[in-house]
Amino acid sequence: MPKDVNPVTEPPHQRDQGALARTALVVLVILLAAADLGAKSWAGGALADGHTVDLGLMQLRLGFNSGMAFSLGAGLPTSLVLAITGLIIGALALFAWRATRSATRIVRLALALMLGGAVANFIDRATDGVVTDYLHTGWFPTFNLADVFITGGAVVLIVATLAAPDRTAVLETPEAATRQARGPCDD
Numbered sequence: 093m094p095k096d097v098n099p100v101t102e103p104p105h106q107r108d109q110g111a112l113a114r115t116a117l118v119v120l121v122i123l124l125a126a127a128d129l130g131a132k133s134w135a136g137g138a139l140a141d142g143h144t145v146d147l148g149l150m151q152l153r154l155g156f157n158s159g160m161a162f163s164l165g166a167g168l169p170t171s172l173v174l175a176i177t178g179l180i181i182g183a184l185a186l187f188a189w190r191a192t193r194s195a196t197r198i199v200r201l202a203l204a205l206m207l208g209g210a211v212a213n214f215i216d217r218a219t220d221g222v223v224t225d226y227l228h229t230g231w232f233p234t235f236n237l238a239d240v241f242i243t244g245g246a247v248v249l250i251v252a253t254l255a256a257p258d259r260t261a262v263l264e265t266p267e268a269a270t271r272q273a274r275g276p277c278d279d
């Protein structure tokens with residue numbers, strides 16, 4: 093039984109909902125990462141040799157990023173960039189795992205979007221040291237579907253937090269909710 097599940101204070105139906113929410117989170121992260129990696133694979137073949145596709149406001153144009161967001165850290169060794177992003181992904185995954193049981197659906201979606209995009213970019217970088225980008229606007233750095241997931245997830249999370257009646261409870265872990273319910277003197 094996971095450490096954060098307390099069979100004494102948590103009814104069985106809540107444990108089942110928590111397990112279902114966590115399963116949905118993992119499945120959605122895998123599907124999002126797969127969608128991005130599939131799009132990158134397509135772009136690597138279809139946009140090779142400088143081929144571009146004009147979509148009006150955007151072009152499909154192949155590019156590669158050896159750094160992190162906005163090419164930050166482009167001169168760093170790949171192993172260091174992978175280590176840094178791996179730590180960030182691990183921390184986000186741990187947080188999402190713990191918060192998923194009590195989070196709203198929209199917050200779970202936001203966390204899955206961020207994790208799915210981050211995992212896809214990590215896998216892409218791990219294969220050859222660069223992240224494949226293919227969405228080009230001309231006024232913004234070239235990016236990919238994983239970047240859209242990460243940014244979109246962050247925006248959804250911010251909006252969900254700002255729109256929530258009790259902002260402190262939006263991303264509360266089950267342990268914090270239990271402590272708050274018991275009160276500070278009950279510990």
